[in-house]
Amino acid sequence: MSTEGASAPASGAVRMPREWAGALARLAAGLTTVPSTALALETVAANCPLPGRVGWALLLTDDSGTHLFCSAMTGLDPAWAPPLRPLDTSGARAAGAAARGRAGQGGPGTAPYPVTGAPLTFAWRALPLHRPSGALVAVRPDGRGFGADEAALLDMVAEHMAACTARLTRPGDRAPDTRPRMRPLERGAFTLDLRTHEVECDRVVARMHGLPPEPVVPLADFLAPVPGSDLPPLRRALEEVSARQGDYQLSYRVRAPGGGHRYLEARGRAAGGSDGAPSSLVGHITDVTAEREDRSSRERSAGRRLERSDRMLTLTGALAHTLTREQFAESARQAATAFGADAVTVAEGERGQLHVVTAHGQPPEYVAATEGLSMEARTPLSDAVRYQRPVFCPSPEALVAAYPHYAAVVERLESRAWAAVPLSVSGDPPAGCLLSFKSADAFGAEDQALFVAAGALLGRALERHRAFRTEQDRALELQHGLLPSRLPHPSGADLAAEYRPAAAGARAGGDWYDALDLPDGSFALAIGDVQGHSMRAAALMGRLRTMMRAYLSEGHPPDRVLGLANRLLASDNDADPDGALLATCCLMRVAPAERNVALAVAGHPLPLLHAPGHAPRVLGHPPGPPLGVDAGARYPCGRCPLPPGSELLLYTDGLVDLPGLDPDKAVAGLLKALADAPEGSAREALDQIFESVRPAVPGDDVAVLLARLDGDGHDGGAAGAGRRRGASGTAPPASGGPS
Incomplete structure (x- = not known):
């Protein structure tokens, strides 16, 4: 449905939002300098504050006012382009009516001008342009009509556009035409006497060379305005002209009266005398300065286009x-x-x-x-x-x-x-x-x-x-959700753990830890790292943790648990080689009552042990390969004495694999941090250990798990004091492994 002749309320009756007024001011300022109607319409599109997407078409009448032509279009699908043919204003629908001074608007099912194949689901408003006659059409693709305040705003936009189009189409004040066109060239005739070295020229050539309009001038005076750098090649060319008959073309510069240079091109024929030698050069000289400047401008423009590309x-x-x-x-x-x-x-x-x-x-x-x-x-x-x-x-x-x-x-x-x-x-x-x-x-x-x-x-x-x-956020959320919400409180031990993701911007990792009370009164500690940083890595981490908890609860020793997990992961990798993932793990069964620990490792950093009265050391135990590499791999199980008051520290490689730092030195720093950890709870000790070795900008995520055993099965504080007395320095990384 369309409503030709419908008028918006007077602009003064509509309260103009402040941001609309500012946008109209910017629009008006922009339209005062645009050089073409196409840029004028772009300015309208860029500054009109109507909400939502709005497309625009500008149609202007010819000098007779009887036909409309599409002058510009922006923000519209090609199907909404006005026809290229002239549109009779008496039959061009709402656009024609707008060109005759009557605004109109419509909604789905109509179009303001003839279109072919356009989806008639849009709302539009056609606005008259009174200077010169024409129409500005605003189209809203979502089909939402223009309210009274919006219609008033569009009327003001049309007034500014009308003033702009009047300026651009007014004789003597049109935008510069950048289309290529023929230019009149300044050209004059000359004759050079090759024997007397005198030049006879017309007024045009004399003016080019800054000479008075005399009929004959000496060649030296004729060449006086030529720059010194241009004279040697020009004289050589004249010597060649004097030597033989023929057609010649010479290019040279002359100093311009206002500064700079003008470029001249001489074409002529060397005619022979009675002895057969050339006696004169007859021809014309053309001022090609403008042509050269045009060529240079085109080259610069092409260069700018290439640079922008x-x-x-x-x-x-x-x-x-x-x-x-x-x-x-x-x-x-x-x-x-x-x-x-x-x-x-x-x-x-x-x-x-x-x-x-x-x-x-x-x-x-x-x-x-x-x-x-x-x-x-x-x-x-x-x-x-x-x-x-x-x-x-x-x-x-x-x-x-x-x-x-x-x-x-x-x-x-x-x-x-x-x-x-x-x-x-x-x-x-x-x-x-x-x-x-x-x-x-x-x-x-x-x-x-x-x-x-x-x-x-x-x-x-x-x-x-x-x-x-x-x-990343989902993977981190999944990863945190798959880690233990809280650690158990095994008899005779205090546990603390920490997981921190990598630096901001890195993907979620597959580092994990777990602790589990076992039916026989012992407890298990596990820590691992799944290859990669993705949702799949986080999901595999959860599978491994769940799998190992089930096997440990059934009473399987650490080496057996790693072997079963390895076979399942290797089978998955064989079935999907493109999506294969590997994992490392350190698994321990800690028995405070038996005062020992059983250990199995699958390609993971070895844990640290700090026994009372001794320096911290790395548990030297031969590890097996990472999980998922070889379904038949074996994982040796070692046992190590665990005196009351001992500490066990398990960690992932993100804590010691630091850029620019030797791994052995990083482990030595971690051993020192363990030796210097304060007495008290495992949480307090782990916080200090973590912060003393954690890099300021971590490149990988990190998981750390600390177990502090009571000194006599009851008093962890006394155990801490006894552990520190006589314990100084750090042991070499490979000393004193499990038996």
Whole structure:
């Protein structure tokens, strides 16, 4: 249904939101300088504050006012493109009526102008342009109609567009035509007497050489305005002309009266005298300066296009594999570098506030001010995020014109040009990117389109980062859920454990630990590491822990438990080689009453033992291969005396496998930390051990498990004191293994 002639309420009757008024001011300012109707329509699309997606079509009448022509279109599917043929205003539906001065709007089932194959599910409004006659059509793809306040806003947009199109189509004030065209060339005739070395030329050639209009001048005077560097090749060419008859072409420069040079091209024929030798050169000289400048301009333009293409290719490659936060931050930095920006900020809008995802090159106070900034605040970045429209301020003056509240501080800003573009992300939260430049007018109209395209690429990279972050959070949640919610309290021992994921941005790992009371009064300690950092690794960790608890509860010794787990995992790997995973494990049965410990290891770091009166040491025990490698592998079981008051420390390799540090030195540091651990609870001791050896920026996740045995079966504090008396230094890593 359409309603031709329907008029919106008078703009004064509609209360204009403040942000709409600001957007209209920016739109009006932008339309005063655009050089074409196509860019004018892009300016409308970028600044009109209508919510949701809106497409636009601009149709202008010919000089007779009887026919409409499509002048520009943006934001519309190709099926909604107006016909290329002229449309009779008397029969061009609502667009024709708008060109005759009557606004109209419609909804699903109608179209404002003839279309072929377009889904007629859109809502639209056709607005008259009175200077010159024409129509501006706004189309809303979601089918939601334009309310009274929105219709009033569109009427004001149409007024600004009408003023702009009048300027662009007014004779003598049209936008410059950049189409290639023929230019009149300045050309004059000359004759060079090769025997007297005198030149006869017309007024045009004399003016080119800065000479008075005399009929004949000496060759030396004729060549006086030629730069000295150009004279040697020119004289050699004249010597060749004097030697033989024929057609010649000479190119040279002359100094221009106002400075610089003009480029001239002489073409002529050397004619012979009675003796057969050339006696004169007759021809014409053409000023080709404009042609050379045009060629240079085209070459520079082609160079800029190639440079922009290279920038986009570089940026596309950099963003293709972005996953982690660090990778996304580096991609944003490369985007800034590619476009010559000095700083970049990427922010998301969530719960009415901006939250900085990454920033590079920005002063810390700017980043702090942006974090948590209200989305209602008027800034280029908040507007780009909130309205999902680009904002370009190529100079401080443009910034103040669009955002008057910056007038008092603009001179204190380091940047002098700003480009804020929305990032194309599906779903919430919306996001945007601000590029800042320290030089005014650091980008032009052609760069603006590239910035918008770069925003689309950054948006896809941000989506990948979000998906990765979601996967990581789920894997970490799964991993924490599969670890023991609390440790048992075995008789005669105090247990403490810790798991910490890798540095922010890394994937969830497969490190795990467990402790279990056994039916015979002993207890089991287990720690392991599943290959890889993924949901599959976390899931396998849970399977291994559950499997081992079941086998241990049945009374199987550590070596038997590892053997059974190995066969099951090896069978899985054989069935799915592409998804094969390996795992390491250290499994112990601790019997305080029997004062011994049984140990089996599958490719895992060996545990540490700190017995009273002795230095901490590594339990030297021959390990078997990792689980899942060989279904027939065997895992030796060793036994070691365990005096009352002893400590056992199990850990994963993330605690000692540190970049730039020798593994033996890392283990020695861990032994020292165990020796220096405070008396008291196992929790207090483990916290100090962990913090004394944990790297500031961990590269891998870590699991640690500490068991402190009572000194006499009852008094753990006395055991701690007895353990420390006489215990100093650390033993070598391989000393004193189990028997």
